[in-house]
Amino acid sequence: MAKALIVYASRTGSTQKIADLIAEGIRISGREATVANVTGVKKVEDLQGYDAYVFGSATYHGEMMQGMKTMLFLAEKTGLEGKVGGSFGAFGWSGEAPGRIFDTMKNVLNMKMVAGPLRLKSASLGGGIQMAQDYGRDIYKKMASS
Numbered sequence: 001m002a003k004a005l006i007v008y009a010s011r012t013g014s015t016q017k018i019a020d021l022i023a024e025g026i027r028i029s030g031r032e033a034t035v036a037n038v039t040g041v042k043k044v045e046d047l048q049g050y051d052a053y054v055f056g057s058a059t060y061h062g063e064m065m066q067g068m069k070t071m072l073f074l075a076e077k078t079g080l081e082g083k084v085g086g087s088f089g090a091f092g093w094s095g096e097a098p099g100r101i102f103d104t105m106k107n108v109l110n111m112k113m114v115a116g117p118l119r120l121k122s123a124s125l126g127g128g129i130q131m132a133q134d135y136g137r138d139i140y141k142k143m144a145s146s
Contacts, residue, residue: 002143003032004052004084007041009065014090015058017123018132022054022088025136031143033136038067044078052084052143054135055105056118057097059089064097072104084142085111086135088118095119112146114138 004026008019016037023033034050038057041047053075057068087101098117106113118135120128 001032002051003034003049004054004139004143005047005050006033006035006054006056007038007071008035008055009038009057009068009071010090011058011060011065014122015056015088018088018090018118018120018128019054019056021123021129021132022086022118022136022139025133026140027136028133029137029140031140038065038071041071041074044074047075047078047080050083051146052086052139053080053105053111054086054088054139055101056088057101059091059093059095059097062094062096064089064100068097068101072101075109081110083111084114084139084146085109086114086118086139088120088132088135090120090122092121112142114142
């Protein structure tokens with residue numbers, strides 16, 4: 001069965017909540033999804049064995065969190081070319097992190113990305129729960145077509 005790995009970096013728990021909802025959307029569609037805090041991803045082997053990868057970080061002072069930056073360098077050594085990918089993140093003000101993660105996954109890691117990054121102020125505001133679950137479904141659809 002196809003499996004997805006969702007890795008998040010969160011300061012307040014908002015990005016973690018989005019990760020859980022994306023995983024829900026993937027699971028509802030019939031695929032396996034594992035959610036991991038970026039602090040638990042320390043070696044290449046931690047990233048291997050998945051068909052899709054969804055990376056997310058809160059935006060803090062206009063940047064993704066340092067743990068996500070470090071993990072993306074590790075992902076570069078993992079050989080994710082051609083794998084399905086997506087990015088997401090919560091933000092309070094500017095929200096650049098999901099786009100920067102998306103661009104790195106697409107242009108540096110050469111992954112097959114869904115339409116765009118998911119940017120939410122909060123999973124509980126303005127239909128955020130549905131949007132995050134739908135993003136998981138989009139990952140599932142991309143996995144099914146690959």
